[in-house]
Amino acid sequence: MEEELFKDAKTILIVDDEQPIRDILVYNLKKEGYNTIEASDGATAVDIALEKKPDLILLDIMLPKLDGLSVCKRVKNSLNVPIIMLTAKDSEIDKILGLELGADDYITKPFSVRELVARVKANLRKVEVVSNNQTGDKKEDKRKESKIVVGELELDLDKFEVKVRGEVIDLTLREFEVLKFLASQPEQVVTRETLLEKVWGYEYYGDIRTVDVTVRRIREKIEKDTSAPKILITKRGVGYYIADK
């Protein structure tokens, strides 16, 4: 890989388990004049990062061996390198922001190459600026709403806990995420496709009926009468929504 490292070019470490994605990133970043190194799993990524000390890291969250969040934490622990997280699901964004990982930026898939390159440049620039003026960059307020209350529903996003009519209900993670997505925009009808993309992730190629089944399981837990749902409602021909009252 050492064959054509440009002299002054910045080096970017690309971490993703999917070869096509890596290829596209490599191709486009090279075209922009950057050097690239690749890793396809989390453990390797940490090793390479510590050894090669890249100028920036593009880091997918879903990784074999060691997930992106852990990689981020470990690397940030010993290196001061900008990290841009790549994520396919909305629910992962919360993790990036919620846990204090120190990730500098994130970008959701599918991303346009143009946008990604722009972010890379911006983050590299930030480093230069910071190293020039040591004024501790003001931390952005990443406090997010930690509770959602809609009608008889009450979601505690920190505790991953749901209450219906005051009573604690035990949902699985997947069920919780679906309910959360719907409850965060009550009365808004959401298609199965949107749910698949936002909750399961755009890289998920599963059956769309999976959504129905998950909805049914949620209903069994939160509705009094499953055959006449009052909270999680079907909009026939479109999708599902949470009733406001």
Added chain:
Amino acid sequence: MEEELFKDAKTILIVDDEQPIRDILVYNLKKEGYNTIEASDGATAVDIALEKKPDLILLDIMLPKLDGLSVCKRVKNSLNVPIIMLTAKDSEIDKILGLELGADDYITKPFSVRELVARVKANLRKVEVVSNNQTGDKKEDKRKESKIVVGELELDLDKFEVKVRGEVIDLTLREFEVLKFLASQPEQVVTRETLLEKVWGYEYYGDIRTVDVTVRRIREKIEKDTSAPKILITKRGVGYYIADK
């Protein structure tokens, strides 16, 4: 989500010399609501692409007359259309990326149909994102008009809900779409043919009187006196329209 508002379907050009493969692709993409055109050799593919300007191209590498790589290059030269390369061998991947073809994505055979469809969607979406950002990278500019108000009618496009004189009316999806189409251009008389094309879809071969029946069912729900409609009016010999009042 926006997947099939008024069915202005995207067109996909499928280029492969093997008929069975084309058939499978056509069948599945049609099922997803896309239009398809086919080409079985490279030279034809270029011609068709330039003439029909498809929204996306699925392009096999191994082709008679003109190979996929050359097709890609030529098309990209004059059109800004996403191209997904289909390849049977890993070794071909290098070619796709190595040459400056500008292919957007590739997928190796044998591929799952689900995955391919998902890739198609993702790549089409990417285009939309980019063309939205073309302006000035406005954040949530996609806030579309979510309400239509005409006279006593009130359509909430997010909730798929209709109110008449303040009261919520329960419409089926088909009824809602007809009403929405009419209400989005009040006082404008719309022919049955136009409604069939825009709401039912241009590929619909059904009876034109179907429109009448749907209109009638809408009237039953929104008009005080069905025999003297005040909202959804018939223009005899032409079609229907929504009175502005």
Added chain:
DNA sequence: TTTTATAGTTATATTTATATCACAAATCTT
């Protein structure tokens, strides 16, 4: 390891929407 929980898939049942048709009513033409 065995056991248990979770999630995805598939097949079938059930519910709901809607296209079509036949005829009635209204409107237009001459």
Added chain:
DNA sequence: AAGATTTGTGATATAAATATAACTATAAAA
């Protein structure tokens, strides 16, 4: 007014969408 044309209406068969149940694979826990 008679006939022709267009639109309205009710019934019904069919198609489509959704719910449900059962099964399977996989991951997590014990």
